[in-house]
Amino acid sequence: MLTITNLSKRYGSFQALRNISFAASEGEIFGLLGPNGAGKTTLLRILATLLDASDGTATIAGRDIRKDPEGVRRSIGVVNGGMGLYDRLTGREILRYFAGFYGMTDAQTDRRIDELDEVLGLRETLDRRTGEFSTGMKQKIVIARAVIHDPAVLILDEAASGLDVLARRALLDFVAAYRAPGKLVLYSTHVMAEVEEVCDRVAIIDHGELLVVDAVQGVLARTGERSLERAFFALLHERASSALSGTVKA
Numbered sequence: 001m002l003t004i005t006n007l008s009k010r011y012g013s014f015q016a017l018r019n020i021s022f023a024a025s026e027g028e029i030f031g032l033l034g035p036n037g038a039g040k041t042t043l044l045r046i047l048a049t050l051l052d053a054s055d056g057t058a059t060i061a062g063r064d065i066r067k068d069p070e071g072v073r074r075s076i077g078v079v080n081g082g083m084g085l086y087d088r089l090t091g092r093e094i095l096r097y098f099a100g101f102y103g104m105t106d107a108q109t110d111r112r113i114d115e116l117d118e119v120l121g122l123r124e125t126l127d128r129r130t131g132e133f134s135t136g137m138k139q140k141i142v143i144a145r146a147v148i149h150d151p152a153v154l155i156l157d158e159a160a161s162g163l164d165v166l167a168r169r170a171l172l173d174f175v176a177a178y179r180a181p182g183k184l185v186l187y188s189t190h191v192m193a194e195v196e197e198v199c200d201r202v203a204i205i206d207h208g209e210l211l212v213v214d215a216v217q218g219v220l221a222r223t224g225e226r227s228l229e230r231a232f233f234a235l236l237h238e239r240a241s242s243a244l245s246g247t248v249k250a
């Protein structure tokens, strides 16, 4: 469902990603974990075809990000923490507007809205202008907008940041419910508890390098730690120590 091959990104002389390779399968909720500045957003923006890679490539739902960016965009939905809603439009108008980009008619969109209402509880948002929404209501429309075309791959980048406990719960429940044959969720965060709760496997990146790809339990077993947070620190510490000894040796 997702294959990343030797992906690198340079911003000028700064190497933000170095030779990243891993794969994720349908039916998975796959976590992307790393400290601030690790390169998570850069990686997700490349996968979403919003940014060009410097080297390497990736395929999403069988489509190459370089050769078929349009096809990739039709196969993905992205929630990135930004809201970007038009204050004067109602929830339904926004969803119809975005569904139009995917060639969906209003009747098709309304059927999809009914499906999404079952899992997200959209009723109170549909006929009111988004300018009057609470943050939680806005978040529901942002999620519904991302999946209005029923994408195979859902990408979330720090999607829970700034949400209160109820809105965060609704998001995590939605993510868990998206786990299905033919679907993949890529969930990027630096909040360990979110990864522990919803992710099947996780890739940990630091300073643009991939440290490990494993099941959450596998990451704990590798490090001998009981919590993902402690395992995460152990892996970062190990990397920093080996980088330092490499410098000393050189």
Ligand SMILES: Nc1ncnc2c1ncn2[C@@H]1O[C@H](COP(=O)(O)OP(=O)(O)OP(=O)(O)O)[C@@H](O)[C@H]1O
Binding pocket: 011, 014, 016, 034, 035, 036, 037, 038, 039, 040, 041, 042, 043, 190
């Ligand atoms: N347009 C840019 N030009 C130069 N450097 C950039 C640019 N965008 C990101 N970077 C740098 O690339 C590195 C990775 O940034 P990125 O936003 O991908 O990290 P992140 O893991 O998402 O971090 P955070 O958790 O803080 O959002 C950082 O050092 C950042 O300063």
